Amino acid sequence: MACFPSSMSGTDPMPGGESHAHTRAHTDTPTHNQKGIRGGTATGDAADTGRAVTTGTATGTGTNSRIGTDSSPTHDRDTTNTIAAPEPMADAEIERLDRAPLEALQLARLQETIRRVAASSPFYRQVFSDEHLTPDQFTHLDDIRKLPLITKEDLRAHYPDGFLAVPREEVVRLHTSTGTTGKPKAIFFTRGDVDRASDLIARCMAMTGAHPGDVFQNMVGYGLFTGGLIFHYGAEKLGLMVIPASAGNTERQLELLRDFGTTVVHLTPSYALYLADVLEQEGLDPQKDLKLRLAYIGAEPHSDETRTKVEAIYGIRAYNSYGLSEMNGPGVAFECPCQDGLHIWEDHYLVEIIDPDTGRPVPEGEEGELVLTSLTREAMPLLRYRTGDLTYIYPEPCPCGRTHRRLARMRGRVDDMFIYHGVNVFPSEIERVLMGMPGIGRNYQIVLTREGSRDVMQVRVEVERYLFDGSLPHLQQFQRQVQEKVKAACLVRPRIELLEAGSLPRTTGKATRVLDQRQV
Numbered sequence: 001m002a003c004f005p006s007s008m009s010g011t012d013p014m015p016g017g018e019s020h021a022h023t024r025a026h027t028d029t030p031t032h033n034q035k036g037i038r039g040g041t042a043t044g045d046a047a048d049t050g051r052a053v054t055t056g057t058a059t060g061t062g063t064n065s066r067i068g069t070d071s072s073p074t075h076d077r078d079t080t081n082t083i084a085a086p087e088p089m090a091d092a093e094i095e096r097l098d099r100a101p102l103e104a105l106q107l108a109r110l111q112e113t114i115r116r117v118a119a120s121s122p123f124y125r126q127v128f129s130d131e132h133l134t135p136d137q138f139t140h141l142d143d144i145r146k147l148p149l150i151t152k153e154d155l156r157a158h159y160p161d162g163f164l165a166v167p168r169e170e171v172v173r174l175h176t177s178t179g180t181t182g183k184p185k186a187i188f189f190t191r192g193d194v195d196r197a198s199d200l201i202a203r204c205m206a207m208t209g210a211h212p213g214d215v216f217q218n219m220v221g222y223g224l225f226t227g228g229l230i231f232h233y234g235a236e237k238l239g240l241m242v243i244p245a246s247a248g249n250t251e252r253q254l255e256l257l258r259d260f261g262t263t264v265v266h267l268t269p270s271y272a273l274y275l276a277d278v279l280e281q282e283g284l285d286p287q288k289d290l291k292l293r294l295a296y297i298g299a300e301p302h303s304d305e306t307r308t309k310v311e312a313i314y315g316i317r318a319y320n321s322y323g324l325s326e327m328n329g330p331g332v333a334f335e336c337p338c339q340d341g342l343h344i345w346e347d348h349y350l351v352e353i354i355d356p357d358t359g360r361p362v363p364e365g366e367e368g369e370l371v372l373t374s375l376t377r378e379a380m381p382l383l384r385y386r387t388g389d390l391t392y393i394y395p396e397p398c399p400c401g402r403t404h405r406r407l408a409r410m411r412g413r414v415d416d417m418f419i420y421h422g423v424n425v426f427p428s429e430i431e432r433v434l435m436g437m438p439g440i441g442r443n444y445q446i447v448l449t450r451e452g453s454r455d456v457m458q459v460r461v462e463v464e465r466y467l468f469d470g471s472l473p474h475l476q477q478f479q480r481q482v483q484e485k486v487k488a489a490c491l492v493r494p495r496i497e498l499l500e501a502g503s504l505p506r507t508t509g510k511a512t513r514v515l516d517q518r519q520v
Helices: 099-120 122-130 141-146 152-157 191-207 226-238 250-259 269-281 304-314 427-435 472-490
Strands: 037-039 043-047 054-059 065-067 171-177 185-190 215-218 241-243 264-267 294-297 317-324 329-335 342-344 349-354 368-374 385-391 418-420 423-425 440-451 454-463 495-499 514-516
Touching (some): 099 122, 099 141, 141 349, 152 185, 185 191, 191 226, 191 329, 215 250, 226 264, 226 317, 226 329, 250 269, 264 269, 269 294, 269 304, 269 440, 294 304, 304 317, 304 427, 423 427, 427 440, 427 472, 472 495
Parallel strands (some): 215 241, 215 264, 440 514
Antiparallel strands (some): 043 054, 171 185, 368 385, 418 423
């Protein structure tokens, strides 16, 4: 099965549809030792012309579904149009490179990176000395495990420039990420680092159907946050008209969206839902009064059900973007038109999945913590960096034809998990349940408190107006349904508070989904 952005008829085309019937059955994210089930069939052909954008056609019918134990609603797309549009591959030769030459490229870049950091990075000079290692001992990709894992605490402990591997004169940019305690993480960029980061974003955007002629409104923060600037430069490289709107000022955002016919946006999923509330209050229809066709959502954990809700509201394709400042910002991994896992660009990153408790590698297809090694960074290469994000590698190749492996949607962060009555709970699991239920609105919050010696979890969730029909039994019945759905997914029974739309606080940045007010 091939996955293509589609060229739809009409004055407001919506890319991302397929020529085959595409139904996504939403699923529980696999836990340890549990793998997702995917499958599909289709016929088609595509022509590869090297680095140029390739063209292809596809006909036939088929399915691409993910099947789980939860019978959440399916999300059907328009399949009435025959595809006659390019399959975007900005770097076709690299994106389709066979595994053997791809791994050879990784090894060559890893060896060069190791030589540089062993000679130039104060932190890694000490590591190689302490571990009695030399660069010539790294002859296979698996040899990376000879090095210790590092964490954000190492970056903070060696702030500001203990990881810097080039002279200060070669640094053209500094980004920092704030911490709740102690020093921030300082991330340095050379001109080459900035160029490669924007190249990867251009690759990601082309893969999902963005092209010259699109109007790109960048609705995330600029400044010390890498997401805004890197996306900006990548969109410009691809030839889009960029509106650097930054975050916030929703009234101005709407004005820009309408006045300039914005077709592509980059924003957090929570802000996409908040923006929908504002549009509704202004009496505007997102599908009729805007020209959007693509959204890139990230910067905060979110479920596939949240993505589906965003797509349904705006009538667009919304693609999951993954990145982190330590690895050059956004564009580390990205969804292709199949929207089934994120391709991690293995010509730039070496991937490991480890058991977060033991640090040992887990089998492919099993969930664990994502560990990344940068292969092309100049200013500040990081080797075996623990991201704190929980995911797994899909064991099978992607139907789109790209050979770079796929990561499952991040289930959450190791440090996002909280323990409630002895059960490990991930907020993303609760979100998946809520956003998959008809009648649930666009905002929720999890509040943890303590009553005496007992922990209490309350899920405050906004619901659609039709549920407030004056019938208390109806509301109580729906409340019980929500409670039982959450219990089935998370093995805990929280209190459920149903609220009218607009009751919970909104944010133009990352949403605060969990308020832990327990005092030990």
